[in-house]
Amino acid sequence: MDKEEVEMSIARKAPTKKPPLKACRECGTLNLREASQCSNCGSPNLTDDWEGIVIILKPNSSIVGSKIGVDKPIMRAIKVAGRIV
Ligand SMILES: [Zn+2]
Numbered sequence: 001m002d003k004e005e006v007e008m009s010i011a012r013k014a015p016t017k018k019p020p021l022k023a024c025r026e027c028g029t030l031n032l033r034e035a036s037q038c039s040n041c042g043s044p045n046l047t048d049d050w051e052g053i054v055i056i057l058k059p060n061s062s063i064v065g066s067k068i069g070v071d072k073p074i075m076r077a078i079k080v081a082g083r084i085v
Contacts, residue, residue: 024046026045027076030076053078054078
């Protein structure tokens with residue numbers, strides 16, 4: 001199976017279009033595509049190669065938020081460039 005076939009099979013399982021966001025390679029925070037640096041850590045190291053989204057609106061009452069240690073609302077990728085962040 002080549003890369004295109006893999007992408008097509010993923011697309012069939014997840015028909016929603018990927019939002020136009022870029023993930024920070026340093027901290028995983030998702031930023032607007034136009035951004036030149038990460039809104040969380042300021043790194044310019046952003047990539048389109050990410051998968052999965054974690055959105056935490058209320059970190060103080062979020063089990064996931066306490067597990068990953070966030071203290072403010074975030075929108076973060078789960079995987080960036082094949083690595084879980
Ligand atoms: Zn960052």
